[in-house]
Amino acid sequence: MTCMICEETRSEGIHICGQFICADCETEMVRTDVKDEKYPFFITQMKRVWYKKDA
Template sequence: MLKTDKKVGDLCIVCNETKNFGIHLYTSFICVDCEREMIRTETNSPEYKYYVNRLKKINTPQIYS
């Protein structure tokens, strides 16, 4: 039996799940499910602030040591 640690999909910055389909913004990935929910969310909805906070990760530079 051969074991491989092959990465399938990307980690969504909103839901923290590995998904196969979505969009890449700079070094971040947003899955198609979260993208759809964000588009449908009204600005007066409680979820709106959650999405804004999650998207702030995009502007945070990655620090590699």
């Protein structure tokens, strides 16, 4: 499956609202502090869950 965060093909991960997030991205997102420079990237990518759900 293709991860909606990193857009890589992975086999392990979770499904949220019909979208796939690989285990690596899930782990990184959970450990990322809100002050980290990568936090806004994760927020932007997670917004795609709602856009694709409605599509």
